[in-house]
Amino acid sequence: MTPPRAIHRAIASCHTCGLASPVSLGKCPRCHSTLHLRKSNSIQRTLAFLIAASALYIPANILPIMVVAEFGDVLASTILEGVAIFWRKGDYPIALVIFIASILIPVLKIIALFWLCAAASGKVHPSPAALGRVYWITELVGRWSMVDVFVVAVLVALVQLGALMTITPGPAALAFAGVVVFTMFAAMSFDPRLLWDRLESLEKTKTSGNPPAP
Numbered sequence: 250m251t252p253p254r255a256i257h258r259a260i261a262s263c264h265t266c267g268l269a270s271p272v273s274l275g276k277c278p279r280c281h282s283t284l285h286l287r288k289s290n291s292i293q294r295t296l297a298f299l300i301a302a303s304a305l306y307i308p309a310n311i312l313p314i315m316v317v318a319e320f321g322d323v324l325a326s327t328i329l330e331g332v333a334i335f336w337r338k339g340d341y342p343i344a345l346v347i348f349i350a351s352i353l354i355p356v357l358k359i360i361a362l363f364w365l366c367a368a369a370s371g372k373v374h375p376s377p378a379a380l381g382r383v384y385w386i387t388e389l390v391g392r393w394s395m396v397d398v399f400v401v402a403v404l405v406a407l408v409q410l411g412a413l414m415t416i417t418p419g420p421a422a423l424a425f426a427g428v429v430v431f432t433m434f435a436a437m438s439f440d441p442r443l444l445w446d447r448l449e450s451l452e453k454t455k456t457s458g459n460p461p462a463p
């Protein structure tokens with residue numbers, strides 16, 4: 250016996266103020282926002298933002314992200330080359346922060362969101378425990394999304410520190426900003442309740458033997 254859920258009683262939580270009211274009202278009685286049971290076209294929107302983010306991830310990594318001028322030498326380097334430069338200079342914490350924030354975290358976020366979209370649309374059938382764990386990790390990684398901004402702050406600080414060294418952003422910086430913004434939008438468009446709706450419909454088909462709803 251599954252416990253009663255708001256969706257079965259057509260009760261929607263207002264996206265703006267959080268008030269729960271019948272979806273038949275159309276508008277929230279408190280703040281007059283439009284009521285939806287689920288975010289509309291959530292999976293399609295999330296996928297569109299994820300594809301845009303993945304496309305921008307390529308120029309973000311192969312074009313120079315910073316142009317370093319030091320003692321008259323001008324050196325344009327990609328994110329990975331930048332990490333290598335800091336690593337060789339012995340600046341291990343900066344190298345690690347840049348690697349984690351600009352290479353690892355965006356990839357993790359994009360892969361996890363693609364997987365959650367696949368699970369919510371019934372393309373993969375993970376166990377409830379696995380689904381819960383991946384969603385928890387996405388939330389955890391999402392909380393660190395501002396680390397990307399921190400990298401920029403570190404770079405600016407470096408410009409201030411080095412009197413004989415100037416760092417200017419390269420074309421990859423714009424692409425990188427796009428990756429950050431699009432993954433943020435993708436995470437915002439995703440409605441996690443679709444995951445639990447899908448799990449519930451799977452459990453129902455297990456007990457009744459009917460094929461799952463498309």
Ligand SMILES: [Zn+2]
Nearest residue numbers: 263266277280
């Ligand atoms: Zn409201």
